[in-house]
Amino acid sequence: MPTGDIDTLIQLLSRLPGLGKRSARRMVLTLVKNKEATLLPLLSAMQAVANSVQVCAECGNVDDRNLCHVCTDERRNRETICVVEEAADLWAIERSSIYRGLYHVLGGTLSALDGIGPEDLHIEGLIHRATTQGVTEVILATNATVDGQMTAHYIMERLRDTNIKLSKIAHGVPVGGELDYLDEGTLSAAMKARQPVM
Amino acid sequence: MPTGDIDTLIQLLSRLPGLGKRSARRMVLTLVKNKEATLLPLLSAMQAVANSVQVCAECGNVDDRNLCHVCTDERRNRETICVVEEAADLWAIERSSIYRGLYHVLGGTLSALDGIGPEDLHIEGLIHRATTQGVTEVILATNATVDGQMTAHYIMERLRDTNIKLSKIAHGVPVGGELDYLDEGTLSAAMKARQPVM
Numbered sequence: 001m002p003t004g005d006i007d008t009l010i011q012l013l014s015r016l017p018g019l020g021k022r023s024a025r026r027m028v029l030t031l032v033k034n035k036e037a038t039l040l041p042l043l044s045a046m047q048a049v050a051n052s053v054q055v056c057a058e059c060g061n062v063d064d065r066n067l068c069h070v071c072t073d074e075r076r077n078r079e080t081i082c083v084v085e086e087a088a089d090l091w092a093i094e095r096s097s098i099y100r101g102l103y104h105v106l107g108g109t110l111s112a113l114d115g116i117g118p119e120d121l122h123i124e125g126l127i128h129r130a131t132t133q134g135v136t137e138v139i140l141a142t143n144a145t146v147d148g149q150m151t152a153h154y155i156m157e158r159l160r161d162t163n164i165k166l167s168k169i170a171h172g173v174p175v176g177g178e179l180d181y182l183d184e185g186t187l188s189a190a191m192k193a194r195q196p197v198m
Numbered sequence: 199m200p201t202g203d204i205d206t207l208i209q210l211l212s213r214l215p216g217l218g219k220r221s222a223r224r225m226v227l228t229l230v231k232n233k234e235a236t237l238l239p240l241l242s243a244m245q246a247v248a249n250s251v252q253v254c255a256e257c258g259n260v261d262d263r264n265l266c267h268v269c270t271d272e273r274r275n276r277e278t279i280c281v282v283e284e285a286a287d288l289w290a291i292e293r294s295s296i297y298r299g300l301y302h303v304l305g306g307t308l309s310a311l312d313g314i315g316p317e318d319l320h321i322e323g324l325i326h327r328a329t330t331q332g333v334t335e336v337i338l339a340t341n342a343t344v345d346g347q348m349t350a351h352y353i354m355e356r357l358r359d360t361n362i363k364l365s366k367i368a369h370g371v372p373v374g375g376e377l378d379y380l381d382e383g384t385l386s387a388a389m390k391a392r393q394p395v396m
Contacts, residue, residue: 004262005246012240017228018221027214029286031244032251032260039248042210046229046241048203053230062230064202088227 006032058129060105060122062087070094070103077101081130082139083155085109085148089141101139104129109147110154118154127158137165144171144189204230256327258303258320260285268292268301275299279328280337281353283307283346291339299337302327307345308352316352325356335363342369342387 006028014024031039055061056068063069070076070090080101084090090103106121118124130138138159142148156166172190173182182190204226212222229237253259254266261267268274268288278299282288288301304319316322328336336357340346354364370388371380 005243005250006260006262009240009243009247012236012243016225016236018217018224023216025286025289026216028247029260029284030215032247033285035248035251038210038214039244042207043241043244043248045203045207045210046237046244049207049226049230050233050237050241052203053233062204062227064204086227087231088223091223 056105059103060087060107060125061090061103075100079134079136080139081126081135081137082141083126083152084141085143085151089143093141099139101137106142106151109142109145109151111147121151123155123158126155130159130164131162135164137167140166140168257301258285258305258323259288259301273298277332277334278337279324279333279335280339281324281350282339283341283349287339287341297337299335304340304349307340307343307349309345319349321353321356324353328357328362329360333362335365338364338366 010021010024010028013019013027014021016024019027031042049064052064053062054064054066056063056066056071058067058071061068061070065072077100081104082090082093082099082101083104083106084093085106085108087105090105093099093103104122104126106123106126108116108121110116110118110121126138129135138155140152140155142152152168159166170193171186172193173179173186179187208219208222208226211217211225212219214222217225229240247262250262251260252262252264254261254264254269256265256269259266259268263270275298279302280288280291280297280299281302281304282291283304283306285303288303291297291301302320302324304321304324306314306319308314308316308319324336327333336353338350338353340350350366357364368391369384370391371377371384377385
């Protein structure tokens, strides 16, 4: 039975997303069995993150500097803002290398169920950035969930009376996906959004 | 895209068992989004473990003291040693509260495939403890895998010519398990080890 410090560490780890008691125990055991090679490097990396990590005051990205490396990158197109729920979504789009504009991280979605209203998200900042900084297009890239889509809709309403072009990322069949394994919602979205090919 | 310190932390975490790139990213994001409540306590717990954790010189348990709390517990029966593969197995048996003797952690199993021989495990220490400290029973509780059983067999051979009673934990149907979902190996082990009930 783990005791004292080890147990505290297991408790803390098991509260993180994706980890339970058992996986936290396995993690800790790997760490302590191989202290020099795993625990100490992890410790110093975590210390470095704790010292350096900041939330970008402009877009809400999580980075080791403020403003973040996207907002400060001169080569990026400053006329488009892509709106995402979380920094993880921003990172996911960055991995695809398809987008060269700016971002805005909302910090979640509107949710009647959880009592999350517009004032709990970084929506005012988005409206301010969009309307005062020469932005020509706002791309709504919230998740394809009910809450995500409702949030996108709310932002569309807020920006409706401006000249800013509003767009939503496409919903449809994932590349490599097989129709037989897809849910009806995705299929009907893909069908509705069908495009002429010749 | 995470950069610098954050990326280093994700890389290190994603090498731990049970974590991949995506889950490591989610973990790090949770940590940095809620620095005071999650990252800093985790950091100090990890620091405490790094400072205090030790492998028990007697039994190989991982604890914050040496000898470990099992070996130093005067109330435990010092005549039985339960042999397990890893400290996690020891913790698992301790959670069941069924066993009040001592343990011996081998640190793995014999494996021809991975080139792990008796000299790579803490087997000599076990033989020494078993034969010099008035031990009357050695319980083999290695995993019910080919390697685990082979290791148990090797230890049985080594202790055959002593007066020490050797036993193996029972293999059979897990409590709460349904026969229909069990593999043939488990069922035939359960059938062979059947016991008279009246």
